[in-house]
Amino acid sequence: MEQSLKKTRTMPRDRELWKKMRTMRRNRNRDGKEEEKDKGILLSGDTILFLPDELLQKVLSFLPFVNIIRLGIVCKRWYEVVHSSAPSSWAMMAPQKTLFFKPCFDGCTTFSGHLYDSGLLQWYNFGSPRLEKSLRCTSSSCGLVCLMNPSDGSRLFVGNPIKRDWKLLQVPGHSTPNFNALALSFDRCTRGYTVVVAKCIHTQLLGKFLQWHLSVHIYQSTTKSWATPFAQDLGHWQAGRYVVICDGVLYHFIYHLDLKIPRLVAFDLAKPPSSIQSLIQESIPTPCPFGCSGLLNLSNKLVMVGAVYDPPDEVWVILELKEDKTWREVSQMPISMQKKLRRSDSINCCGAGDFIFMHTALWPEILTFDMGQKVWAWSSHPYTEQLHLCFKPRSQFYYGFCFEPRFDISP
Known part of the structure; x- marks a missing residue:
């Protein structure tokens, strides 16, 4: 699973994604506005692959525990994030019912x-x-x-x-x-x-x-x-x-x-x-x-x-x-x-x-x-x-x- 994830990060599709994100930053610096298509890129599900483990764990901490467990079987990296041995973000997890x-x-x-x-x-x-x-x-x-x-x-x-x-x-x-x-x-x-x-x-x-x-x-x-x-x-x-x-x-x-x-x-x-x-x-x-x-x-x-x-x-x-x-x-x-x-x-x-x-x-x-x-x-x-x-x-x-x-x- 780790090998497939590494290959995904070097695929042309992701290089094209990074180019679009850099273009978005240049457009933002030039006129302070984001184009509509750039907003769609930021909300794309692919971009979550580039989040650090700590930030991904923080995002998951807002979900009900059942959803977190289900997301832990998506891939090897997400399993490690959910079952991390250094759970710094889980301490601030949203309150869960008994x-x-x-x-x-x-x-x-x-x-x-x-x-x-x-x-x-x-x-x-x-x-x-x-x-x-x-x-x-x-x-x-x-x-x-x-x-x-x-x-x-x-x-x-x-x-x-x-x-x-x-x-x-x-x-x-x-x-x-x-x-x-x-x-x-x-x-x-x-x-x-x-x-x-x-x-x-x-x-x-x-x-x-x-x-x-x-x-x-x-x-x-x-x-x-x-x-x-x-x-x-x-x-x-x-x-x-x-x-x-x-x-x-x-x-x-x-x-x-x-x-x-x-x-x-x-x-x-x-x-x-x-x-x-x-x-x-x-x-x-x-x-x-x-x-x-x-x-x-x-x-x-x-x-x-x-x-x-x-x-x-x-x-x-x-x-x-x-x-x-x-x-x-x-x-x-x-x-x-x-x-x-x-x-x-x-x-x-x-x-x-x-x-x-x-x-x-x-x-x-x-x-x-x-x-x-x-x-x-x-x-x-x-x-x-x-x-x-x-x-x-x-x-x-x-x-x-x-x-x-x-x-x-x-x-």
Whole structure:
């Protein structure tokens, strides 16, 4: 492709084009006016071949991400511009809406599915052939996504789904924990990222309860190393799978079988706690008996989605943590939407930017909520074969994840 491009630049047609462009400059210098035919030359598609890579990248940055990906297969040079390792212009890319990925492993063994664009309200086929379908534990931040097998705590992948650039990380600690919790945070200033893996295993049986042990493993991309600042017994407390990093603090739900209200512990990554007792003492209670379905970082605000149990009813709400460590109700899910979404399975949530996506493993539609506009909306899935997923083994599916389309971020 490079050879054909070099030949194109030396063809007589292009020499004639350069002559016309030089004539245009002389005419402009002579009388300050451009002839009509010269304007057509400047707008010709051929002239884009002569743009420097940085300028071409700047032009492409104004397009929707789908168009940029499609233009990346035009030729070798455009592919290199789109997937450049020095993406100086992509940092100023026009804002893009959050994407939601719903996997579908029907008849295939690779990591593939369908991608929903919340801005254009369209679905696309999407996948990463290098990844296996067992990576069902996910977390995302900015344009990066972290994937992990929930039954294999020894490794994980972090990467940019848009660029299909993935990095394998070996995780320390127990390789087969009872519960894995995964959190990812990207720092826009340092361009580094932090991965946290919380592993919870039961060690022995004390009376009618299990004894649980929690270890927190932290990876810093700037040092390319792991640290385990916390590894202690929780007693009868059990760590859940909902965890998120917000403003340098790791928030993690823990539960006790004797208590109906779960606790949200705040783990300062810069100053780890000395004991589990101090974590529990400073933990944040939920306002009432609450079943969490999502713990999200939306624009550096901690948001929780779940069900408030008010027998015989169940109300799904969105709560936001205020500065005084109390919860503020943002919105309640309409009853009609709640009944429809609860028809097939438990609800799971993910979010980025101002969008929250609520979905189940066996239901083709997703429910979205715009935090800025306070608007609930359904997104119909065009691939009707997923309506028959309820007849497939439950282990073949998981809920999905969302992320921001970015070209300036790599693991």
